[in-house]
Amino acid sequence: MPSIEGKDIKSVVVACEAGMGSSVLLTTQLAKQLKPHGVAVTHSPVNRLNDDTADVVLCHQGLVSRARQAAPNSVVIPFQMFMGDPAFAKVTAAITNGGTLDG
Amino acid sequence: MSDMVAGAPAAESGWRANVQRFGGNLAAMVMPNIGAFIAWGLLTALFIPTGWAPNESLAEMVGPMILTLLPVLIGYTGGRLVHGQRGAVIGAVATMGIVVGSDIPQFLGAMAIGPLAAWVLRKFDDFVVPRTKVGFEMLVNNFSLGILGVVMAIIGFLGIGPIVTSLTTVLGNGVEVLVDNRLLPLASLLIEPAKVLFLNNAINHGVLGPLGVVEAAEAGKSILFMLETNPGPGLGILLAFWLAGPNKAIRLSAPGAIIIHFFGGIHEIYFPYVLMKPQMILAAIAGGMTGIMTFMVTGVGLVATPSPGSIFAYMAVTPRGNFFGVLLGIALSAIVSFVVGAALLRFSKSDEEPDLDEAAAQSAANKGAKPATPEA
Numbered sequence: 001m002p003s004i005e006g007k008d009i010k011s012v013v014v015a016c017e018a019g020m021g022s023s024v025l026l027t028t029q030l031a032k033q034l035k036p037h038g039v040a041v042t043h044s045p046v047n048r049l050n051d052d053t054a055d056v057v058l059c060h061q062g063l064v065s066r067a068r069q070a071a072p073n074s075v076v077i078p079f080q081m082f083m084g085d086p087a088f089a090k091v092t093a094a095i096t097n098g099g100t101l102d103g
Numbered sequence: 104m105s106d107m108v109a110g111a112p113a114a115e116s117g118w119r120a121n122v123q124r125f126g127g128n129l130a131a132m133v134m135p136n137i138g139a140f141i142a143w144g145l146l147t148a149l150f151i152p153t154g155w156a157p158n159e160s161l162a163e164m165v166g167p168m169i170l171t172l173l174p175v176l177i178g179y180t181g182g183r184l185v186h187g188q189r190g191a192v193i194g195a196v197a198t199m200g201i202v203v204g205s206d207i208p209q210f211l212g213a214m215a216i217g218p219l220a221a222w223v224l225r226k227f228d229d230f231v232v233p234r235t236k237v238g239f240e241m242l243v244n245n246f247s248l249g250i251l252g253v254v255m256a257i258i259g260f261l262g263i264g265p266i267v268t269s270l271t272t273v274l275g276n277g278v279e280v281l282v283d284n285r286l287l288p289l290a291s292l293l294i295e296p297a298k299v300l301f302l303n304n305a306i307n308h309g310v311l312g313p314l315g316v317v318e319a320a321e322a323g324k325s326i327l328f329m330l331e332t333n334p335g336p337g338l339g340i341l342l343a344f345w346l347a348g349p350n351k352a353i354r355l356s357a358p359g360a361i362i363i364h365f366f367g368g369i370h371e372i373y374f375p376y377v378l379m380k381p382q383m384i385l386a387a388i389a390g391g392m393t394g395i396m397t398f399m400v401t402g403v404g405l406v407a408t409p410s411p412g413s414i415f416a417y418m419a420v421t422p423r424g425n426f427f428g429v430l431l432g433i434a435l436s437a438i439v440s441f442v443v444g445a446a447l448l449r450f451s452k453s454d455e456e457p458d459l460d461e462a463a464a465q466s467a468a469n470k471g472a473k474p475a476t477p478e479a
Contacts, residue, residue, distance in 0.1 A: 084356055
C-alpha cells in the first residue's frame with residue numbers, strides 16, 4: 001500500500017466517472033483550502049488516471065477499485081459523502097499540519 | 104498499514120468495476136460533446152416548424168448537425184481516447200462512412216467505429232514507427248492515417264453502419280412496445296439501482312441518449328431523455344433525509360445537497376445517502392416510476408439530453424407545450440420519493456443510528472496506528 005508524507009504532497013486529483021461533474025465541484029472546494037499551501041488540485045475521469053496524474057487521488061468509494069487499478073502506485077483516498085466527509089479533513093490536515101497518508 | 108474508511112475495498116466486486124469501466128468509456132465519448140448537443144437542441148427547439156420561432160432557413164442546420172456533426176464528434180472523441188490526436192482524426196474519418204451509409208443519427212455506430220479505427224491505427228503505429236527511416240516520419244504518418252482512414256470508412260459504410268442501423272431499429276421497436284403497453288415505468292427498476300452504483304452516465308449517455316436522439320430526430324422529442332435524468336426522485340430522497348434523516352449531521356447536510364442536485368444537476372451528490380440506507384432505493388424506484396408514468400400519460404418528451412440533470416437544463420430542452428407534463432412529472436416523482444423515503448427512514452429509526460462522520464472518523468482513527476492527525 002503506497003503512502004506519502006503530507007509535506008511531499010504537491011498535487012491532488014479528484015476523480016469521478018466523467019471528470020466533469022462531481023469531481024469539478026470538489027476540486028473548486030479543495031483548491032480554496034489547499035492552494036495557499038502550494039498544492040495543485042485538479043479533476044479527472046477515473047478511466048484517465050495514471051501514476052503521474054497526482055500525488056494523491058481522491059475518489060468516491062464506489063470507484064476506488066478502478067482508481068487503484070489505474071494508478072497502482074499513487075495514494076488513493078476514498079470518500080463516501082460529497083460534502084463534509086472526514087477523508088477531506090484528513091487530506092487537508094496532513095498537508096497543513098504534516099502526517100502520513102496511506103491508501 | 105491501512106486506515107481506509109471501514110469496508111472500502113471489499114465493497115466493490117470486479118464485475119461492477121468492469122461494467123462501470125465499459126459504460127464509462129461510452130459516456131466519455133459523449134459527455135465532452137454535450138455542449139454541441141445543447142446547441143443542436145436549442146436550434147431545434149427554436150427553429151423547427153413547431154418551435155418557438157419557426158424559421159425555414161435556420162432550421163436547415165438541424166438535420167446535418169444531428170446526422171453528421173454529432174456522430175463525427177463522438178467518433179472523434181472516441182478515437183482520441185484510444186490513440187490521442189491521430190486516433191481522433193481517424194475516428195472522425197471512419198465515422199463519415201457510417202454517417203453517409205445511414206439515415207438515422209449514428210451515435211452507437213460512432214461509438215463503435217471511432218475507437219476501433221483508432222485502435223487499428225495504434226497497432227499500425229506500434230509496428231511501423233520503430234521501423235521508419237529517418238526523415239520519412241511525416242510522410243508515413245500522414246499516409247498511414249489517410250489510407251487506413253479510407254479503409255475504416257468503407258468498413259463502416261458497408262459493415263458496421265447497417266448492423267448498427269438494424270440494432271438501433273430493434274432497440275427502438277423494443278422501447279416502442281414498452282411505451283405502447285405502458286410498461287416503460289418498469290425501466291425504473293433497473294435504472295434507479297444502477298444509478299446509485301455510479302452507472303448513471305453509462306446508462307444515460309451510453310444507451311438512452313443515443314436511442315432518444317433517433318426518436319427526437321423523427322418526432323421532435325423523446326421521453327427516453329427523461330428516464331435517467333429526472334431530478335425528482337433524488338430531490339424527494341434528499342428532502343426525506345433532511346426531515347427524517349437518521350442523525351443531525353445528515354439532516355444538516357441535506358439542504359446543500361438539494362441545491363447541488365436539483366439546480367446544479369450533479370445527481371452523484373445523493374447517491375451516498377442511498378448507499379448508506381440501501382432500502383431508500385425503493386423510494387427512488389417509486390419516484391422514478393411515478394415520473395415516467397406522468398411523462399408517458401401527458402405525452403411529453405425533451406428535444407435533447409438534459410445534461411447535467413438540473414431543473415434549468417430540463418427547462419432549456421423542453422419543447423413548446425410540454426412544460427406542464429414535464430414539471431408535473433418531476434414534482435410528482437419528488438413527492439412520491441419523499442413520502443416513501445420518509446416512511447422508510449421513520450420505520451427503520453428504532454435502532455439508534457451512529458453519526459456517519461463520527462463513525463468513519465472513529466474507525467479511521469482506530470485503524471491508523473499513528474498519532475491522530477488533528478481534524479481541520
